[in-house]
Each structure stands twice: as C-alpha cells, then as structure tokens.
Amino acid sequence: MTTPAIIWDVDGTLVDTAEHHFSAWKRFAEEIGQPFTRADFAATFGMRNPEILRKLFEPGADEALCAKWGEQKENHYRKSVRDEGTQLLPGVARLLKEFAERGWPQAVGSSAPLGNLDLLLSVTNTRRYFGAVITGDDVSRGKPDPEVFLTAAAKLGATPIRCVVFEDAVAGVEAAKAGGMKCVAVTFVKHHPAGKLRAAGADVVVASLGEITVEQVAALVG
Ligand SMILES: [Mg+2]
Incomplete structure (x- = not known):
C-alpha cells in the first residue's frame, strides 16, 4: 500500500x-x-x-x-x-498524532500569510508535525489554483497522487483536485455545504474530522 x-x-x-x-x-x-x-x-x-x-x-x-x-x-x-486564542477542531489532534506515528509526512498548505500561520501553529502547539509549511506568501496564485498544494507536495518529496488534502472550502477542494490529489472535506465550520464540496470533487465529505480514521485515509491512495 x-x-x-x-x-x-x-x-x-x-x-x-x-x-x-x-x-x-x-x-x-x-x-x-x-x-x-x-x-x-x-x-x-x-x-x-x-x-x-x-x-x-x-x-x-x-x-x-x-x-x-x-x-x-x-x-x-x-x-x-x-x-x-484558538483551539484545534474535533479530530485534528488525534489525526495529526496518528499520521505522525505511522511516519506519514504532513504539510500545511494555506492561503494565509506566514505571520498568521506562525502564530496559529505556535498557539496550537502543532508545528512539530509539519515537514513543510506553505503559505500565501509562497505562491503567486491562490486556491483554486493547485500551486500551494503542489509546492507542499514537492517540499515533502511526495507525488501528487500520494497526497491527501484536508479542506473545508470549495476553492480548496478544487485546488486539490486540480493538483491530482485526493481530498477529504469537512463541513464542521459550516462555510461550505457538503453538496458543494462533493460537487467540487471531494472524495470524502464529513461533518467532523472526528469521523475520519487513518485506515480510510490510507485507502484513498491505496
Ligand atoms: Mg479553509
């Protein structure tokens, strides 16, 4: 696998x-x-x-x-x-830890500027999980362009077909799919309805990342 x-x-x-x-x-x-x-x-x-x-x-x-x-x-x-302050959303702390325990490389691919991401990774104490942090400052085209995710994959040394993107926005799902990647979409913060995320090409749509298992994620690229 x-x-x-x-x-x-x-x-x-x-x-x-x-x-x-x-x-x-x-x-x-x-x-x-x-x-x-x-x-x-x-x-x-x-x-x-x-x-x-x-x-x-x-x-x-x-x-x-x-x-x-x-x-x-x-x-x-x-x-x-x-x-x-701010807290990790449900399921996130567990997934970060379980992916890390399996030795799966993880990156951040965000439209946010570096200063914001530095602050968020520090406030949530999650920086140690990420082999690459790609910010809005690192790319010239924002999502739905796949540049941010392709740059993250390249930094991790991963081919796009191995990558699973976690997203909550239609533009982000479109970016993942345009990059040839799998995508798990979450509706927890309710900015984008499940139907639109599915229509954008999300492979899995869940209400909370608490529902996702590492086996499900592995199966997406298996
Ligand atoms: Mg988002």
Whole structure:
C-alpha cells in the first residue's frame, strides 16, 4: 500500500478562525470608510488578500496598496488570535498524532500569510508535525489554483497522487483536485455545504474530522 502524504488547510480545517477574520476585516473596512458584511465575508472566504481587496474594496489596487492594506487587516487578525486564542477542531489532534506515528509526512498548505500561520501553529502547539509549511506568501496564485498544494507536495518529496488534502472550502477542494490529489472535506465550520464540496470533487465529505480514521485515509491512495 502506498504511504499517503497529508496536506492540511488551516482556517476552517485545523482551526476555526473565521470570527477572528471577520472582525479583522470589519475593523479594516471601517478604517478605510467602507462597509463589510457577512455576505462579503462568505463570498470571499478562502481567497488571498489581494484578491479579496480588489473584489470588495478597490478593483485597481496595485501590489503596494494590497500589501499595505493586507498587513493592516492581518495586524487586527493576529491581535484577535493572540488576545482570544484558538483551539484545534474535533479530530485534528488525534489525526495529526496518528499520521505522525505511522511516519506519514504532513504539510500545511494555506492561503494565509506566514505571520498568521506562525502564530496559529505556535498557539496550537502543532508545528512539530509539519515537514513543510506553505503559505500565501509562497505562491503567486491562490486556491483554486493547485500551486500551494503542489509546492507542499514537492517540499515533502511526495507525488501528487500520494497526497491527501484536508479542506473545508470549495476553492480548496478544487485546488486539490486540480493538483491530482485526493481530498477529504469537512463541513464542521459550516462555510461550505457538503453538496458543494462533493460537487467540487471531494472524495470524502464529513461533518467532523472526528469521523475520519487513518485506515480510510490510507485507502484513498491505496
Ligand atoms: Mg479553509
């Protein structure tokens, strides 16, 4: 049986940071005098900051403005995570440990910037599990482009057909499938319904990662 390599999305899969992001975007939008609604949040969830900024606030924003605004928003976000903390979602701690015990390489493949991931991996004490951490800063194209997952696989020395991606978002599932990988989708944080994740090509959809066993994951690439 082929040994799987595991690639984790972070926001909504490893941890639920949505409220931290929502309040950070809202605070940022207030600072530039623009509205930011729950619908705006839902419509841009999982996208990279430059894409969100151009879609919602300033279509012609250049890279410098996107970097400045993105940093402004992320500062609010990191303050929120530091002040209020965050916990691993159900099933995650067990899976991280069981994959590690079997010697399966694990990576993070996230659209989030490096500063955020550093903070989250530190707050949740999970850094030791990951042989590679690929961030939004490491790629030029966000999900649904497969670049972030293909980069993670390459760093782990894994071929895409060995990789199982854990995701919660439609764009992330599409990215995994576009990369030729298997995908386990979880609806726990309820940003994306099971039907849409399935339609995007998820191989398995569960309400909680507490339902997933290592044997199921192994069977996906076996
Ligand atoms: Mg996510």
